[in-house]
Amino acid sequence: MYPALQSLKARFAEIDDLRRAVSVLHWDMSTYMPQDGTASRGRMIATVEKAAHEKLIDPALAGLLEETGALPDAMLSADERAFLRLARRQFVRASKIPSGFKAEFFQHMAETYEVWVQARKLNDFKVVAPFLEKTVAYSRALSDFFNAGETAWTHPMDPHIEDADPGMTTTDLKTLFADLRRDLVPLVRELSSRSKPRTDFLSRACPKSRQVEFLNWLARNIGYDFNRGRQDLTHHPFMTKLGAGDVRITTRINETNLCDGIFSTIHECGHAFYELGLSPSQDGTILGHGTSAGIHESQSRLWENQVGRSREFWTYFYPHLQAHFSEALGDVSLEEFYCGINRVEPSLIRTEADEVTYNLHVMIRFDIESQLLDGSLQVKDLPGAWNDRYEADLGVRPSSDAQGCLQDVHWYYGGVGGMFQGYTIGNLFSAQCFEAALEAHPEIPEAMIQGNFSTLHSWLKENIYQYGSGLFPQELIHRVTGHDLSSKPFVAYLKRKYL
Amino acid sequence: MYPALQSLKARFAEIDDLRRAVSVLHWDMSTYMPQDGTASRGRMIATVEKAAHEKLIDPALAGLLEETGALPDAMLSADERAFLRLARRQFVRASKIPSGFKAEFFQHMAETYEVWVQARKLNDFKVVAPFLEKTVAYSRALSDFFNAGETAWTHPMDPHIEDADPGMTTTDLKTLFADLRRDLVPLVRELSSRSKPRTDFLSRACPKSRQVEFLNWLARNIGYDFNRGRQDLTHHPFMTKLGAGDVRITTRINETNLCDGIFSTIHECGHAFYELGLSPSQDGTILGHGTSAGIHESQSRLWENQVGRSREFWTYFYPHLQAHFSEALGDVSLEEFYCGINRVEPSLIRTEADEVTYNLHVMIRFDIESQLLDGSLQVKDLPGAWNDRYEADLGVRPSSDAQGCLQDVHWYYGGVGGMFQGYTIGNLFSAQCFEAALEAHPEIPEAMIQGNFSTLHSWLKENIYQYGSGLFPQELIHRVTGHDLSSKPFVAYLKRKYL
Structure with missing residues (x-):
């Protein structure tokens, strides 16, 4: 060498x-x-x-x-x-980035975070607004630093997006997201008018220790290797890679919301499978990581939704779940459970949204942060703009800042710009990716009914994981699908499942 | 500034x-x-x-x-x-130290460690002897690097001792240890000839989870603050300082040796009290650490032995212990327990030795490593020299290398020289220190009978902890005792307790 x-x-x-x-x-x-x-x-x-x-x-x-x-x-x-x-x-x-700038910015974000905690408690956006104004100024300054010498970028959010999801731009994503929104808004409206499935059982008490047992068992049974990781409890679930043979997940237990732990465990397993499936030749190098926020999210959402909210998945796992929590689920049929965990309902809180409405939450944030950065929205007008968009897209209007523009930590902890698009990129690509896997291996759903995920694991390893950061997101998407990132397979998946 | x-x-x-x-x-x-x-x-x-x-x-x-x-x-x-x-x-x-040397040395020690594990398993010193020869050469080279430009050091072990216990020299310690040995050898001989207390109950089964409960309770009740630390299980117990408000201890549980966990918990609490008691003005600075290996050990041994093996301590704690482990201890009186945990018996293994014989084990190692370094002992002659000294000092002779010169990891992991004196410095100073505390506060033993350690904690904080690394060991010893490090208070303590 x-x-x-x-x-x-x-x-x-x-x-x-x-x-x-x-x-x-x-x-x-x-x-x-x-x-x-x-x-x-x-x-x-x-x-x-x-x-x-x-x-x-x-x-x-x-x-x-x-x-x-x-x-x-x-x-x-x-x-x-x-x-x-x-x-x-x-x-x-x-x-x-000039030396000193980052420390100053982090210092500001650390202060902002504390103020945001207060503002949320007081339910008053005005408390944190002056800090957010400064954050927008810092985030614009960051854009300018990155932009220096580049000509391809046309929007101040571009360099922020480039950081998390290399190769994507504000303009491209706006077009893509507009298509998606055009399909989603009427779909949500239609599904909202239907009669609601039973969900009473989802809030029945399930003791913490029993949940921990089940979640460890579940992680193991979908293929998470505890010799190469572990699962612990935290306030916010996350996956973290500490070494090629040390990829850990955490989950959150809610004693009156069994699904919280289940879907966060499956979600974080999806992230972990990606990191654990990289090529050994990239171990310990900068290539040995998932290639972007959006692609990472596609892997977690594929497991959480395409797999983990499917009828096939629960055909295998529900009898185990029911036996483990017989008091809570004894009188609930598989079909009732399946419909309950897939209930669609417009709501105010992103992290609690179902898979149909979820991207509407994300796109509202994406548009707002791009407007804050390019100056077409002033910080003082944020709460109104937020609430109007919720009403237009989801048909619900927040009655308070805490339920509105103060709900997510991102702008008050990380900065403004490029914070949210990864979630929707992830959802869209998860559908493209799963579609490609099914095309190659139509037997995957049948295997899931048997609790067997080996074909899916192998396909993902071969087509996604092994490249690590060696392929940039769009190169990877092309290689897997033969196309650009698209909303069509995702919308088709939703229509197939829900209509 | x-x-x-x-x-x-x-x-x-x-x-x-x-x-x-x-x-x-x-x-x-x-x-x-x-x-x-x-x-x-x-x-x-x-x-x-x-x-x-x-x-x-x-x-x-x-x-x-x-x-x-x-x-x-x-x-x-x-x-x-x-x-x-x-x-x-x-x-x-x-x-x-020349750049590159340390990496080379660590590399050698990492290999040696693996070979030592094998040698111990095979019970054959010859397997690891060539590696130890190299280690001695590396350790001598280290002495030479440190010695360059210094004139005070007369023995190649001096710079190694200086590293762990600043201000102490091989010659000074040899004199001090010779005094101690002169007192200990006849004392051990006399105690060995006495009738043995009952110890059958010490190996009775106590379930792991019950032990963990008790040990956490015990740590809390001798003053360990779980807001500023935690206790976990490891193969080898240790204390580690991760921040001014984050000083953790670990312990080892043996289901048929209750004392293992109890005394390692008290020992590590002693180390932790030291780190937790430093002056806040030294937080996050290089002064914010215990001042030397020997002084650190004095604080752990003070709690483990002067406090934790005293009759006063168990007058308070034994009823709790007995109630918690009623199956194992129901038929054992306080006096039987006290005598059992203080049984004196010459043995082959340092880490299992009682407080009377313990320093004999240490001094054997100290002498041998100084001889290896100055060339008066060859590596090939180590097992014989070791066994002869055990026979002379303790009246027992190892029948195998595993029970002899292969038992401790130190020479096969850290190097040769300066590895052991800290244990005996710690024991000696623990007695000086406790004597000084009792002189200032004669009510300390009476308070221990009530499970009250506050006066002792305050005295240690004021006289030892607050100085952090601001005082070197001998300065600290002088300030606390008005004298040099001495074996007399330790020997007097043993005679008072055992004769």
Whole structure:
């Protein structure tokens, strides 16, 4: 191997190690850290992140990138070319931000977060509005830094989207989302007018310890390997990759909402399957991660919805579930359970939305954050704009800020711009992806009835997971489907299932 | 504050953060990491350690040390002077080792460890002997690096001792240990000839979950604050400081040895009390740690032995213990329990030794490692030398290497030299320290009978903990006792208790 390439790989391996150390610090903070550990943990995380950033913007690394840039493509393996492309991308993005800016921005976001917690408690957007104005200014400044020297970007949200979902732009997504909205709004209206299935049993009490038992069993039985991971309880469920053989999930237990734990477990398993299924040759390198927020979400949503809310899935699992929670589910048939977990109803809260209405929530946020960034919406007008859009798209109007524009942490913790599109990209691609899997293996649903997911696992590994970050999202979507990202398979799936 | 001093503090705070991040990685590895996480975790730890080391030997840091070295002492606070002294010490020691040497040495030790595991299994020292020879050579090389430019050190083990127990030398410790040995050997002989107390109940079955409950309760009731820490199960018990408000302990449960968990919990609580009791002004700085291995051990042994094996302690706790484990202890009186846990008997294994014989085990190792380093003992002659010393000092002779010179991991994992003296320094100072506490507060034993440790906690905080690493060990010993480290109070304590 070329010495410069070898050095570059070693440097990026260290950067990756430091980032994963940060993930360990976060995991511990969310699971087992004692109450008084907070202050020192915040400092520790900032320091390790800084160490990783320093290594990334090191002039010696820039020199190695230049040197390896001169290597002819033909002399490099596919993995090496993919590595160099991603390494350059990470370096360029990191070095566009002036030193000091990030620390200042993080500091502001940390303060904003505290104020948001208060504002939500007081149910008063005005409390946090001045902070959000500053956040918008910071987020615009970030756009400008990234935009410097680029000509392809036409909207200030583009660089933010590029960060999470490389290769996608505001304009493209607006077109795509408009198509989707055109299909969804009438569909939701039609489904809302139908008679509602029984859902009383979904809020019956199920003891925590029994739920933990079942969720571990369920994760194992859909293919999660506890030698290479573990499941713990946290306030917000998440998946985190701490090593090639250490990909952990967390879940949340609600004693009067059995579905909360079930679907968050399946969802996080979907994320974990992706990370656990990467090619071993990418272990410990920057290629050894899912390629984008949207693609990652497609894998979790595929398992949560296409698989986990299907009749076939519960044909196998419901008898187990019913036996485990006989007090809560003894009088509930499989069909009642299936209809209950798939009830469609417009609501105010994104995280509680069903799979039909969910993307309407996301697209409202996507449009609003793009308007905040390009100046066509002022922060002071946010609550009204939010409520109007809910009424137009979902037919429901929030009666308070807490139920409206204060509900999600994203803008008050991470910044404005590029925060939400990944959720809908994920939903759309999950349908394209599952459609492609079924086309290749029509027997997958039948196997699910037997509790057998091996064909699906293999197909996903071969067609999605193995590429890690070696393919950018659109390259991957093309390779899997032969097409661009599209809303059609998703809408067709919904119509098939619900009409 | 002087800008150079401020910068220096910020740099050392980052170094400290990175070191504590390593501690989080280790804690997780020992407690909850899934089986297949090992390989990537090893790399991650090495990378974060390297990042800390790079920051420590950074030329810019050297410049700041020079600049702050010019500040007149009178212009600095006591904490600032202590910080600069420790900072210089850490920098000088780190920069004496040529880059690359440490990685090579660690690599060798990692290999040696694997071979040692095999050798122990095969019960054959010869398997690991060639590796140990290399270790001795590496350890001598380390001495030479540290020794460069110093004139005070007369023995190649001195720099190793200096690392763990600053200010102590091989010669001083040999004199001190010879005194101790002179007292201990006849004492052990006399106690061995007495009739043995009843100990059958100590190996009765006590279920794991019941032990965990009791040990958490016990830790809480001797003053361990679970808002600032937690207790988990590991193969080897340890204490680890992850932040000023996050000092964790671990323990080991043996279902047929209740005492294993009890005394390791009390021992680790002693370590934790020290770290939790430091002055808040030292939080997050390099001063915010116990000052040496030996002083740390004194605090754990004080709680484990002076307190935790006392009649007063169990007068309060035994009724609780007996009620909790009524099947195992129902027919055992307080006096029988007290005598059972204080049984003295020469044995072959250090970690299972009682408090009378324990230091004989340690001093054998101390002498042997000093001889290996100065060349007066060859590696090939180690097993014989070991066995002879056991026979001379303890009157027992190992019949195998596994029970002899292969029993401790230290030489096969950390290196040769300076590995053991801290245990005996700890035992000696624990007695001096407890004597001083009793002199100031003769009511402490009476309070222990009531399960009240507040006076002892306050005295330790005021006289030991608050100084952190601001005082070096001998300064601290002087301040507490008015004397040097001495074996007399320890021997007097043993004679009072056992004769």
